Amino acid sequence: MANWCSNRVEFKGSIAQLSELAELFNDMADREKSSNTGQLPGFVTAQTGYLFDIRWEDDVLYYETRWTPNISVMKHIAIYTDTSFVMQYCEMGNLIYGEARFDDGRFSDIVLEIEDFDQYCYSFDTETYLFEGMEYEILDEILDILLERKTAVALLKVENNIN
Incomplete structure (x- = not known):
C-alpha cells in the first residue's frame, strides 16, 4: 500500500x-x-x-x-x-x-534532507518537539523554519551566482 x-x-x-x-x-x-x-x-x-x-x-x-x-x-x-x-x-x-x-x-x-530532520527531536516527557532550545507542539512549525532557511540560502546563491 x-x-x-x-x-x-x-x-x-x-x-x-x-x-x-x-x-x-x-x-x-x-x-x-x-x-x-x-x-x-x-x-x-x-x-x-x-x-x-x-x-x-x-x-x-x-x-x-x-x-x-x-x-x-x-x-x-x-x-x-x-x-x-x-x-x-x-x-x-x-x-x-x-x-x-x-x-x-x-x-x-x-x-529538506536527512540532516535537516536530524535537527529536532521529540520529547515523550513533554509531548513536544525540541528544536534549538525551544519546545514546539506542532512539527510543521519546525519544518517550515528549516525550509525557509534553505530557501533563503538558495536565493542568496542564485543572486550571487554561486553553485
Whole structure:
C-alpha cells in the first residue's frame, strides 16, 4: 500500500486562467468520485503522478499522490495554462517535505534532507518537539523554519551566482 503525499498548489494567473483551472480540477474531482480512481488532465500523457482526493478551494488545489509529489505534472499544467505556481508537499513516512516553484519558465525545488530532520527531536516527557532550545507542539512549525532557511540560502546563491 502506498504512502500518501499531501500536496498544496497555489497557481498564479489571470482571473480567466484561474477559472479555467477551477473548472479543470473540479471536473477531475467529480470524475475521481464517480470512478474511484486517480486523475490526470486529458492533456497530460504521464503514466504516473495521478491526483487523489482532489479539492479546489479559494484558488488553491489540494490533493494526494502516491509516495512522492507529482511536480512534473504540475509543471505541465502550468505550461499548458500559462500560469505559475507554488507547491508545498509532504510525505513524512519517507521524510519528504519541500516546496517547488514555477514562475516565468524558472523552476526551483527546495526539499529538506536527512540532516535537516536530524535537527529536532521529540520529547515523550513533554509531548513536544525540541528544536534549538525551544519546545514546539506542532512539527510543521519546525519544518517550515528549516525550509525557509534553505530557501533563503538558495536565493542568496542564485543572486550571487554561486553553485
